[in-house]
Amino acid sequence: MKKTSIEVKVGDLIIGGNNPVVIQSMTNTDTCDTTATVAQIQRLVQQGCQLVRLTAADIEQAENLYNIKNELQRLGCNVPLVADIHFSPKAALISASVADKIRINPGNYVDRKWKPSFTESDYEDILNKAKENLLPLVDTCRKHNTAIRIGVNHGSLSERILFKYGNTPKAMAESAMEYLRLFNQMDFHNIVVSLKASQVRTMYQANKLLVDMMQKEDMYYPLHLGVTEAGDELQGRIKSICGIAPLLMQHIGSTIRVSLTEEPENEIPVAKSIASVCTDCPDKEVLYIAEKAYGLLENKISTLDKTNPSDKDILQALDIERYxxxxxxxxxxxxxxxxxxxxxxxxxxxxxxxxxxxxxxxxxxxxxxxxxxxxxxxxxxxxxxxxxxxxxxxxxxxxxxxxxxxxxxxxxxxxxxxxxxx
Ligand code: SF4
The missing domain is CATH 3.30.413.10 (Sulfite Reductase Hemoprotein, domain 1)
Known part of the structure; x- marks a missing residue:
């Protein structure tokens, strides 16, 4: 971003500004299982994870965040926790009083009514309703210094957004902008934004569009980057590098999560090597992939040397050729x-x-x-x-x-x- 993003405080951690890229991950245990969840968080922290997200799908899971946080503190672990909210505004309110950050998805938070078509006045009514529903959450976050991530996912855009913008990177950026404007109206700025997709090109373009759109409206919120549903093994790693690293190289992104279908601990070394591309000591293999992906994504090159196995993986990750x-x-x-x-x-x-x-x-x-x-x-x-x-x-x-x-x-x-x- 031409102007550095603002700093957002999450527990003792600062995301954005000129701070190093923050590495995060997510548990895959049942959030009601305190013992298993605490043990997994400890393993993540040992690997270097700085921020841990947990599902708070319902009230029971949201309430158990207290027990998890207390147990971690008893064990001397103060890693900030993020509660992932799906459909339950009540779970969001409970989570906002205990977690350091909550993640809401505009596509499935207060915004799920299906209609065959939408008029301009429908849009206005829905956004007014969303603002009304978000007010108690914002009050709770203000009271407890809890940050909010507006986490847009390409696969769960609302019907309303799809109707207006189609299933496009622009739709993802607009979905985030609508909520950013609502939070601005409420004078709440403790916000991080993410736009994730399983297709690398969609995720890349959406984030670049969002940066432009935010700058036009004088907003400089830090971005959380990730390629979602990337899979496992080499494919998952290459997809994540191809999506995240070229953005980091352009100073876009303040925190990252590599999503692998493996134990979450495995995500951390990959995330660290990706984050290294914006330091003086980049991981050479990651930098090689990142530079090739950047060239292809920005149409500066049109193909790669297909005799090289890693170049074939990059072409597959960007959906240019299938092997x-x-x-x-x-x-x-x-x-x-x-x-x-x-x-x-x-x-x-x-x-x-x-x-x-x-x-x-x-x-x-x-x-x-x-x-x-x-x-x-x-x-x-x-x-x-x-x-x-x-x-x-x-x-x-x-x-x-x-x-x-x-x-x-x-x-x-x-x-x-x-x-x-x-
Ligand atoms: S699709 Fe996977 S990551 Fe997403 S909510 Fe379901 S289990 Fe969790």
Missing amino acids: KAEFIACPSCGRTKYNIQEALSQVKQACSHLKSLKIAVMGCIVNGPGEMADADYGYIGAGDDTVNLYRGKTPVYTHVKQEDAVNKLIEIIKADGKWQEA
């Missing part, structure tokens, strides 16, 4: 009730050779179907060790046992005539 099937997989969180890491590995083993396909493996049916973007098939956790299988956005089988699910998925792909033997 294997594309997998979208969420990192899982407190909503996940099955072994998603094992599931992703099984699905990849069975389907990696189907290079024309995009397959999503998601942790829960609450957000999974919306956030699996334009995947051809979806494998989504439905409950305790069961899975729903989707063709596009349509469920084909529900509550399939995890042990049978890969074969059922193959059955659907075969029925569509898209299966090939490896």
